[in-house]
Amino acid sequence: MNATVTNAGLTIDADFFDFVNQELLDGLSLSSESFWGGLANLVDTLSPVNRALLAKRNSLQAKIDDYHRQNASWDAKKYRTFLESIGYLLPPPPDFKIVTKHSEPEIAQVAAPQLVVPVNNARFALNAANARWGSLYDALYGTDVISEDEGAEKGKEYNPVRGFKVMAYVRQLLDKVLPLNAGSHIESTHYGIVNNRLIVTLNDSRQVTLADPEQLIGYCGQMQNPAAILVKHHGLHIEICIDHNDPIGKVDKAGIKDVILESALTTIMDCEDSVAAVDAEDKIVVYRNWLGLNKGNLVEEFVKNGQPVKRCLANDRSYNSLDGEVFNLSGRAMMFVRNVGHLMTTPAVLDSEGREIFEGILDAMVTSVAAMHDLSGNSPYRNSKSASINIVKPKMHGPEEVAFTTELFSAVECALGLPENTIKMGIMDEERRTSVNLKACIAAARSRVVFINTGFLDRTGDEIHTSMLAGAVRPKEAIKSQPWISAYEHQNVEVGLETGFKGKAQIGKGMWPKPDNMAQMMALKAAHLEAGANTAWVPSPTAATLHAIHYHEVDVQAQQDKISRFQQASLEDLLTPPLSHDGTSLSTSDIQAELDNNIQGILGYVVRWINQGVGCSKVPDISHVGLMEDRATLRISSQHIANWLEHKVCGEEQVLATFAKMASVVDSQNSSDPHYIAMCELGHPTADSLAYKAALALVFEGKQQPNGYTEPLLHYYRRLYKLQSN
Numbered sequence: 001m002n003a004t005v006t007n008a009g010l011t012i013d014a015d016f017f018d019f020v021n022q023e024l025l026d027g028l029s030l031s032s033e034s035f036w037g038g039l040a041n042l043v044d045t046l047s048p049v050n051r052a053l054l055a056k057r058n059s060l061q062a063k064i065d066d067y068h069r070q071n072a073s074w075d076a077k078k079y080r081t082f083l084e085s086i087g088y089l090l091p092p093p094p095d096f097k098i099v100t101k102h103s104e105p106e107i108a109q110v111a112a113p114q115l116v117v118p119v120n121n122a123r124f125a126l127n128a129a130n131a132r133w134g135s136l137y138d139a140l141y142g143t144d145v146i147s148e149d150e151g152a153e154k155g156k157e158y159n160p161v162r163g164f165k166v167m168a169y170v171r172q173l174l175d176k177v178l179p180l181n182a183g184s185h186i187e188s189t190h191y192g193i194v195n196n197r198l199i200v201t202l203n204d205s206r207q208v209t210l211a212d213p214e215q216l217i218g219y220c221g222q223m224q225n226p227a228a229i230l231v232k233h234h235g236l237h238i239e240i241c242i243d244h245n246d247p248i249g250k251v252d253k254a255g256i257k258d259v260i261l262e263s264a265l266t267t268i269m270d271c272e273d274s275v276a277a278v279d280a281e282d283k284i285v286v287y288r289n290w291l292g293l294n295k296g297n298l299v300e301e302f303v304k305n306g307q308p309v310k311r312c313l314a315n316d317r318s319y320n321s322l323d324g325e326v327f328n329l330s331g332r333a334m335m336f337v338r339n340v341g342h343l344m345t346t347p348a349v350l351d352s353e354g355r356e357i358f359e360g361i362l363d364a365m366v367t368s369v370a371a372m373h374d375l376s377g378n379s380p381y382r383n384s385k386s387a388s389i390n391i392v393k394p395k396m397h398g399p400e401e402v403a404f405t406t407e408l409f410s411a412v413e414c415a416l417g418l419p420e421n422t423i424k425m426g427i428m429d430e431e432r433r434t435s436v437n438l439k440a441c442i443a444a445a446r447s448r449v450v451f452i453n454t455g456f457l458d459r460t461g462d463e464i465h466t467s468m469l470a471g472a473v474r475p476k477e478a479i480k481s482q483p484w485i486s487a488y489e490h491q492n493v494e495v496g497l498e499t500g501f502k503g504k505a506q507i508g509k510g511m512w513p514k515p516d517n518m519a520q521m522m523a524l525k526a527a528h529l530e531a532g533a534n535t536a537w538v539p540s541p542t543a544a545t546l547h548a549i550h551y552h553e554v555d556v557q558a559q560q561d562k563i564s565r566f567q568q569a570s571l572e573d574l575l576t577p578p579l580s581h582d583g584t585s586l587s588t589s590d591i592q593a594e595l596d597n598n599i600q601g602i603l604g605y606v607v608r609w610i611n612q613g614v615g616c617s618k619v620p621d622i623s624h625v626g627l628m629e630d631r632a633t634l635r636i637s638s639q640h641i642a643n644w645l646e647h648k649v650c651g652e653e654q655v656l657a658t659f660a661k662m663a664s665v666v667d668s669q670n671s672s673d674p675h676y677i678a679m680c681e682l683g684h685p686t687a688d689s690l691a692y693k694a695a696l697a698l699v700f701e702g703k704q705q706p707n708g709y710t711e712p713l714l715h716y717y718r719r720l721y722k723l724q725s726n
């Protein structure tokens with residue numbers, strides 16, 4: 001154990017103590033005594049409640065397991081009655097509307113992409129904060145949205161054929177989003193502003209203007225020959241950048257060198273599933289970056305393509321309005337912070353009895369204090385425009401746990417002298433007990449809720465774990481097309497609209513998990529908005545810029561009006577697990593392919609988690625598609641195999657043999673990483689690879705893991721790894 005300090009009855013890691021006193025509190029009027037005394041008080045009063053909530057999770061799961069042991073065949077009515085009898089399924093509360101005051105404009109008013117990023121990676125986190133604005137030309141040129149056919153390969157040098165395809169794509173988009181009163185942007189040869197109107201000159205010298213002149217908001221440079229034209233559609237800004245001397249601009253008839261889209265209006269700085277933080281040392285990195293984002297002084301220096309880069313937060317963007325005033329638009333996404341859930345404890349601080357304190361309590365306190373620098377004006381930038389701290393709380397099980405988070409946030413406000421409801425809550429709808437009681441969950445946070453989001457990845461893991469003894473689940477891909485998931489997705493939107501989210505809070509949809517498959521994302525992700533969501537998650541700034549196009553294509557507010565008239569999603573579907581007991585039979589090769597795929601994903605993710613402390617990785621599946629893997633996707637894969645072992649769809653020997661085979665595949669996939677530590681020697685897993693052992697444990701001990709979570713085993717093996725390598 002590292003050196004410790006005792007304060008307010010807590011035993012605190014000495015480096016963490018110094019971090020709080022010297023960095024976190026520096027510049028705030030909050031004293032060290034108030035901080036540690038406040039934390040000790042939170043720990044004293046809230047830990048017993050937290051413990052009881054976890055015990056209740058276990059007790060409900062044990063009752064559900066017993067039910068399945070005693071009821072081999074599926075009886076929907078009986079099952080529902082049983083869930084009601086044990087208090088898993090609760091009566092919905094009377095109708096109500098949320099009363100959240102002062103939501104951020106980016107949350108309440110404009111529908112737009114939401115980017116998520118592991119906050120412990122400063123390079124990525126800064127990039128994410130700056131991802132409010134993204135080059136559409138770069139996003140298209142660099143991804144498969146533009147095909148490589150007909151000489152349009154990406155290659156190493158700039159390929160003008162590809163460049164022309166990009167320009168054509170963008171001109172067509174401009175026609176949809178900024179239609180002209182005659183002709184097309186495809187024919188444009190000049191853009192200028194005359195008498196406060198956008199004048200577009202076409203190939204045949206005709207001068208036309210916007211069909212809706214109100215879309216023109218401002219410009220940079222000279223009105224007649226602007227360097228940038230700022231327009232707005234569906235609440236999102238678009239900047240058309242013009243420079244006839246630029247290498248790209250000079251080959252464009254109208255000199256357009258780029259089109260910049262307002263992209264990730266919000267971003268989630270993640271302390272949770274995309275992060276590996278197992279001790280005080282790791283937590284300091286997480287908290288320090290979040291602090292730097294709030295103080296505005298986070299800087300990261302690195303070398304990219306042989307060039308040194310110094311990355312910091314982007315400045316606001318400045319424009320001239322049509323009546324000659326200079327005005328600014330925020331240069332950065334509005335940052336949420338995602339705390340960890342109620343399950344884990346941290347060795348950074350021990351309570352008066354020497355027990356690790358709950359990590360969620362520490363996160364709530366420290367991330368709020370860091371955000372007070374933003375509220376106090378200690379940063380040259382401003383994150384919250386409504387004097388709020390926006391915290392996403394994951395993995396809550398049912399309304400009691402949401403009420404507990406409300407109590408926690410309220411206690412933190414009290415400890416820090418913040419007005420009530422300063423801390424807003426984003427509720428991840430990602431556990432089954434939350435989905436089936438969603439209205440009651442929202443009611444438990446009605447004064448501070450600012451989003452509900454279908455975290456379908458964790459939700460799938462919980463779906464498998466909860467019904468572990470009910471029968472064998474379908475293959476992973478098939479689980480996604482079963483009735484439970486569409487009932488879940490529909491219900492989330494319907495309950496959000498019914499409880500008054502429109503114009504106040506976000507109804508969000510889940511992550512696009514294939515970071516390199518942008519063409520597919522463009523084909524599929526508009527569906528989230530058509531389903532009534534006003535935001536959806538993307539894994540990268542490039543994906544945010546591309547997904548922003550969907551918000552121009554779909555009028556989300558009109559869509560939400562239509563949806564509130566839809567029928568209620570079926571509770572029966574929501575409660576029906578995706579089992580294959582209806583006679584679906586899998587061939588031996590189907591089973592092996594499923595195991596290969598899951599185990600490759602597990603190993604590819606876990607090896608970097610345990611040996612390198614990387615919490616989110618791109619790992620190829622067996623069809624060589626790079627998938628975003630985090631703890632939630634690991635939860636699915638490990639629970640899936642645990643379920644198949646339980647129901648003898650596959651045997652232990654087969655799973656072990658597949659692990660051994662896939663370990664060397666994963667080693668070879670990582671061979672170009674100089675920091676990679678192989679799991680195999682001479683093609684066989686070594687007895688001392690902790691990463692390999694962790695991966696096996698996640699599957700073979702998967703049935704016993706609380707709610708199928710992966711954190712306890714990942715933390716255990718990572719701490720062991722750190723101990724051994726020190």
Ligand SMILES: CC(=O)SCCNC(=O)CCNC(=O)[C@H](O)C(C)(C)COP(=O)(O)OP(=O)(O)OC[C@H]1O[C@@H](n2cnc3c(N)ncnc32)[C@H](O)[C@@H]1OP(=O)(O)O
Nearest residue numbers: 116117124127128273274457511539540616617618628632
């Ligand atoms: C179920 C859930 O909880 S989902 C929420 C958790 N998941 C996430 O947060 C996903 C976050 N995304 C990521 O971590 C990454 O995109 C990964 C791991 C999926 C892929 O990472 P990589 O393989 O390194 O990406 P790739 O090589 O394609 O791109 C790296 C570049 O994109 C940037 N980038 C990639 N993802 C992000 C991101 N989420 N935010 C900001 N920048 C990002 C990097 O900064 C880097 O650019 P730089 O060199 O200028 O710094």
Ligand SMILES: O=CC(=O)O
Nearest residue numbers: 455456457458632
């Ligand atoms: O947190 C997101 C999820 O899908 O899980």
Ligand SMILES: [Mg+2]
Nearest residue numbers: 430455458632
């Ligand atoms: Mg999740």
